[in-house]
Amino acid sequence: MLLSSNGSRERTWTILEILQWTTGHLTEQGIETARLDAEVLLAHSLGMSRLDLYLNYEKPLLPEERAAFREYVKQRAGERIPVSLLIGEREFWSLDFKVTRDVLTPRPETELLVSSALDHMSDENRCYSVLDIGTGSGAIALSIATERPQAQVVATDVSAPALKVARENADQLQLNGRVRFEEGSLFDAVPGERFDLVISNPPYVAGAERSTLARELEHEPELALFAGEDGYAVLRPLIAGVGSALNDGGLFLVELDPRQAEPVASWCKEVGLTDIRILHDLAGQARAVSARKGSSSPNESSGKEQKQEPSS
Numbered sequence: 001m002l003l004s005s006n007g008s009r010e011r012t013w014t015i016l017e018i019l020q021w022t023t024g025h026l027t028e029q030g031i032e033t034a035r036l037d038a039e040v041l042l043a044h045s046l047g048m049s050r051l052d053l054y055l056n057y058e059k060p061l062l063p064e065e066r067a068a069f070r071e072y073v074k075q076r077a078g079e080r081i082p083v084s085l086l087i088g089e090r091e092f093w094s095l096d097f098k099v100t101r102d103v104l105t106p107r108p109e110t111e112l113l114v115s116s117a118l119d120h121m122s123d124e125n126r127c128y129s130v131l132d133i134g135t136g137s138g139a140i141a142l143s144i145a146t147e148r149p150q151a152q153v154v155a156t157d158v159s160a161p162a163l164k165v166a167r168e169n170a171d172q173l174q175l176n177g178r179v180r181f182e183e184g185s186l187f188d189a190v191p192g193e194r195f196d197l198v199i200s201n202p203p204y205v206a207g208a209e210r211s212t213l214a215r216e217l218e219h220e221p222e223l224a225l226f227a228g229e230d231g232y233a234v235l236r237p238l239i240a241g242v243g244s245a246l247n248d249g250g251l252f253l254v255e256l257d258p259r260q261a262e263p264v265a266s267w268c269k270e271v272g273l274t275d276i277r278i279l280h281d282l283a284g285q286a287r288a289v290s291a292r293k294g295s296s297s298p299n300e301s302s303g304k305e306q307k308q309e310p311s312s
């Protein structure tokens, strides 16, 4: 027991007890990731790692520590603010990204896009040119730049505030100068340029589905989520223009909603891209489409003239 400021006796809570209580509370509020959220918020408010929490289960919390944590829990449960926004960061590709309300919090499923990109950039010494359209926090571009130090990466976004966050992340990850940031819509940001890889996680949620979405999404930028009433307002012009932005043998990789995979794959075929594949996540969900310009991989095309296949 501790004496509170008004002299009354307060119950002492250990780390384990408060985690158990908060997990129950968040679960009652319908939050599926209750235990994880409780751990991340408590670790953040105590300035500890999650591992430190496990090592200090019996440690009692000071009243001021509990008060700070209680505030986070209130915002998580009541206003449905995502944990990433409460603590201002999110791990992606084992790197720490700053996140604010100006950017989409990077999602684990987007790591599929990064790993597919790296598979295609298998020659670690080659200077692949990469364009990340709609970079948001910079998650994709900065992960690729980390893994492929020789790559020339350009990251674009139509949102100036998002680009500011991406630049800050580049600084924080000491990748400043390794990635060029350009503001503009789709290919307008890089007129006339061509790349070995064009990668994008564009907005693809249908406006018509707005009322069915998790409340957490209300705290993320409209521009990052919604793409017209049918969800294709950005995907359509992206696919229409990507052929002109790719080098021969270059690869296009795009994330999408599982229901969009088939139509997007067939549009890629219509614009003359080849080797079209639907990529699935570990749960078997279609999460991305990859397609190539011409018939060979960027590794094979290095320094060679490529014959382009006729559009189908």
Ligand SMILES: C[S@@+](CC[C@H](N)C(=O)[O-])C[C@H]1O[C@@H](n2cnc3c(N)ncnc32)[C@H](O)[C@@H]1O
Pocket (backbone or CB within 6 Å): 103, 104, 105, 106, 107, 110, 133, 134, 135, 136, 137, 138, 139, 140, 156, 157, 158, 159, 162, 184, 185, 186, 201, 202, 203, 204, 223, 224, 225, 234
């Ligand atoms: C789904 S978020 C992806 C953010 C980040 N790449 C990621 O995977 O976490 C989509 C991003 O595309 C940007 N965006 C929306 N429309 C765009 C357009 N027409 N041209 C370029 N970027 C656009 C948004 O501002 C947002 O940052």
